[in-house]
Amino acid sequence: MHLKIALLGGDGIGPEVLAQSVKCLKAIEETFNHNFELVEAPVGAIAISGTGKPLPDSTLKLCHEADAILFGAIGALEYDNNPEAKVRPEQGLLKLRKELGLFANIRPVKMFQSLIKNSPLKENIVKGTDLVIFRELTGGIYFGEKHINQDGTVASDLCEYSEKEISRIAHMAFKAAKKRKKKLTLVDKANVLESSRLWRKTVTEIGKSYPEVKFECMFIDNAAVQMMLNPSQFDVILTDNMFGDILSDQGSVIIGSVGLLPSASIGANNAMFEPFHGSYPQAKGKNIANPVASIFSTAMLLQHFGLDEEANAIVFAVHESFAKKVVTADILGSSKYGTDYVGDFISEHI
Amino acid sequence: MHLKIALLGGDGIGPEVLAQSVKCLKAIEETFNHNFELVEAPVGAIAISGTGKPLPDSTLKLCHEADAILFGAIGALEYDNNPEAKVRPEQGLLKLRKELGLFANIRPVKMFQSLIKNSPLKENIVKGTDLVIFRELTGGIYFGEKHINQDGTVASDLCEYSEKEISRIAHMAFKAAKKRKKKLTLVDKANVLESSRLWRKTVTEIGKSYPEVKFECMFIDNAAVQMMLNPSQFDVILTDNMFGDILSDQGSVIIGSVGLLPSASIGANNAMFEPFHGSYPQAKGKNIANPVASIFSTAMLLQHFGLDEEANAIVFAVHESFAKKVVTADILGSSKYGTDYVGDFISEHI
Ligand SMILES: CC(C)[C@H](C(=O)O)[C@@H](O)C(=O)O
Ligand SMILES: CC(C)[C@H](C(=O)O)[C@@H](O)C(=O)O
Numbered sequence: 001m002h003l004k005i006a007l008l009g010g011d012g013i014g015p016e017v018l019a020q021s022v023k024c025l026k027a028i029e030e031t032f033n034h035n036f037e038l039v040e041a042p043v044g045a046i047a048i049s050g051t052g053k054p055l056p057d058s059t060l061k062l063c064h065e066a067d068a069i070l071f072g073a074i075g076a077l078e079y080d081n082n083p084e085a086k087v088r089p090e091q092g093l094l095k096l097r098k099e100l101g102l103f104a105n106i107r108p109v110k111m112f113q114s115l116i117k118n119s120p121l122k123e124n125i126v127k128g129t130d131l132v133i134f135r136e137l138t139g140g141i142y143f144g145e146k147h148i149n150q151d152g153t154v155a156s157d158l159c160e161y162s163e164k165e166i167s168r169i170a171h172m173a174f175k176a177a178k179k180r181k182k183k184l185t186l187v188d189k190a191n192v193l194e195s196s197r198l199w200r201k202t203v204t205e206i207g208k209s210y211p212e213v214k215f216e217c218m219f220i221d222n223a224a225v226q227m228m229l230n231p232s233q234f235d236v237i238l239t240d241n242m243f244g245d246i247l248s249d250q251g252s253v254i255i256g257s258v259g260l261l262p263s264a265s266i267g268a269n270n271a272m273f274e275p276f277h278g279s280y281p282q283a284k285g286k287n288i289a290n291p292v293a294s295i296f297s298t299a300m301l302l303q304h305f306g307l308d309e310e311a312n313a314i315v316f317a318v319h320e321s322f323a324k325k326v327v328t329a330d331i332l333g334s335s336k337y338g339t340d341y342v343g344d345f346i347s348e349h350i
Numbered sequence: 351m352h353l354k355i356a357l358l359g360g361d362g363i364g365p366e367v368l369a370q371s372v373k374c375l376k377a378i379e380e381t382f383n384h385n386f387e388l389v390e391a392p393v394g395a396i397a398i399s400g401t402g403k404p405l406p407d408s409t410l411k412l413c414h415e416a417d418a419i420l421f422g423a424i425g426a427l428e429y430d431n432n433p434e435a436k437v438r439p440e441q442g443l444l445k446l447r448k449e450l451g452l453f454a455n456i457r458p459v460k461m462f463q464s465l466i467k468n469s470p471l472k473e474n475i476v477k478g479t480d481l482v483i484f485r486e487l488t489g490g491i492y493f494g495e496k497h498i499n500q501d502g503t504v505a506s507d508l509c510e511y512s513e514k515e516i517s518r519i520a521h522m523a524f525k526a527a528k529k530r531k532k533k534l535t536l537v538d539k540a541n542v543l544e545s546s547r548l549w550r551k552t553v554t555e556i557g558k559s560y561p562e563v564k565f566e567c568m569f570i571d572n573a574a575v576q577m578m579l580n581p582s583q584f585d586v587i588l589t590d591n592m593f594g595d596i597l598s599d600q601g602s603v604i605i606g607s608v609g610l611l612p613s614a615s616i617g618a619n620n621a622m623f624e625p626f627h628g629s630y631p632q633a634k635g636k637n638i639a640n641p642v643a644s645i646f647s648t649a650m651l652l653q654h655f656g657l658d659e660e661a662n663a664i665v666f667a668v669h670e671s672f673a674k675k676v677v678t679a680d681i682l683g684s685s686k687y688g689t690d691y692v693g694d695f696i697s698e699h700i
């Protein structure tokens with residue numbers, strides 16, 4: 001198969017972990033006789049320094065043309081500490097999601113039995129966790145009108161949702177639930193928010209067309225609690241952009257490291273694959289970042305194009321690295337293996 | 351001391367746990383020779399059935415006149431499952447907070463060493479947790495303009511904050527940090543939200559007047575992670591209404607039960623005391639709810655009026671109940687002691 005893949009390393013540890021994914025893609029290309037056209041492009045803080053824009057036009061153009069995008073991470077301390085900067089790295093990622101219409105962010109959270117000791121949760125609680133979060137990605141408070149008054153003393157963000165935005169991801173989530181454990185939990189704050197009540201009404205209605213799926217609703221504050229008390233009660237979680245951000249990061253940590261989980265962002269014509277984790281600027285250039293989330297994201301990419309055997313080869317190689325304890329320090333407390341070495345090991349075991 | 355205290359039991363388990371607080375207030379009254387005028391009033395779903403309003407005028411009037419309010423909980427399943435209901439129990443609580451100007455919700459999260467085994471987190475992680483959340487309570491997306499278009503297909507909520515709203519709670523939080531471990535963490539989503547950037551700018555500026563307090567900022571997604579990975583890194587957490595809701599519920603569960611923690615909601619002229627936990631309608635009338643959060647809320651109330659010895663007597667009696675394992679089932683897995691019995695035990699040990 002020929003695939004054109006845009007490589008957007010971004011900021012912080014993004015480029016380092018992406019480089020390990022590239023090794024894997026090359027190994028898959030050789031082993032399975034594919035033809036991957038890999039094209040790098042800047043995004044985020046690094047793109048601002050180069051071009052003044054967090055998402056240069058040429059990067060966006062490339063992403064439109066590409067069959068898929070592998071994304072690293074975004075965000076830099078100099079912007080985090082400067083709330084008044086008008087041009088910000090994250091705008092690059094948000095614009096990319098919006099322009100490509102990547103409305104569904106799919107974040108699977110599955111326990112690796114061999115890493116259960118790493119979870120901050122007690123083993124009996126986290127055991128058996130296998131859920132997937134469907135986070136709406138192009139609406140809500142992330143994209144609603146932002147306002148700041150002239151003297152900078154009042155600021156606002158609008159959280160808006162339409163039935164249409166809700167129903168397209170709801171159908172995807174119900175379909176996924178049908179193929180999984182047949183349960184869908186809508187997470188919202190319908191006791192307070194009008195937008196949440198539209199979610200609840202719309203999704204409840206759609207649920208009727210999926211009678212084989214058990215449907216329930218949960219308030220976000222309770223969901224954040226349940227994620228710590230009993231995560232294995234969940235199968236598919238459906239939620240909005242902001243709540244999905246919080247819940248999925250919570251999900252990633254319960255499985256033992258924030259450096260392991262991949263995600264897919266799906267739109268009508270495009271798909272992007274990226275780790276759950278952020279840019280972790282403190283670790284940049286230190287060769288300590290865990291490349292597994294990025295490598296698993298690569299496997300999700302292959303799966304997206306029906307290359308299941310290839311995806312499995314990657315997953316298998318990662319499990320091999322777990323078994324041989326060729327893992328970064330976040331997994332073992334300390335480790336003699338760096339990002340690069342782990343990437344080599346995994347790609348060589350494909 | 352003479353105190354007029356409004357008792358608002360509300361919905362679900364609210365009235366049951368509040369009844370145990372009343373026993374404690376009566377014991378304090380006798381033992382320490384005070385005069386507590388206790389006046390009950392309806393709020394929430396129960397008030398809707400009686401009067402059509404979630405916060406009847408007479409209840410609001412009583413709260414204005416009272417020296418303090420003890421609150422139970424609010425929320426009922428028939429409303430949760432009916433997103434189209436226009437009159438909702440939670441409006442009663444929100445209106446009360448707004449009308450009384452209770453802008454600062456103070457939620458201490460402290461590990462009870464004797465209950466450490468109950469935490470879903472591993473002992474080495476949760477050990478030493480002692481933080482307090484300052485949640486802004488009368489602004490943000492909870493109170494911003496809500497809108498739904500005529501055919502009910504687009505709904506929105508506005509998250510708005512002014513410098514003034516931010517700075518009054520920020521000063522309170524910094525002052526608290528000064529008396530504690532001298533660290534303040536602002537939790538926001540300043541990489542995406544305009545309102546968060548106003549928080550970050552305003553609080554950073556205010557922080558300069560508290561040079562003895564170490565100030566740091568954290569994104570909400572990361573804060574939800576850190577609450578599970580390393581909660582003892584926190585001292586004072588300052589955050590907005592919505593993020594505070596989520597983080598404080600997360601905080602309550604790590605100490606081993608959502609049924610233990612009290613909170614104070616403070617305004618210029620009024621103060622209200624309530625458990626972290628919700629109305630837990632599934633447990634209503636079963637005599638299984640943990641009354642400790644409500645009883646600790648009573649202790650916070652007494653403390654608020656400088657009655658430290660009295661407050662300590664309550665805390666001591668609760669610890670006595672822990673030591674003797676006279677606790678409800680949420681603490682022990684199963685228990686022969688109900689809400690009522692635990693309330694009797696604690697009030698008799700004052
Ligand atoms: C970097 C940030 C804008 C982003 C988000 O909040 O969506 C990140 O946290 C994520 O979850 O992908
Ligand atoms: C009942 C609900 C409106 C309330 C809130 O979200 O503020 C509750 O969850 C709380 O934390 O006090």
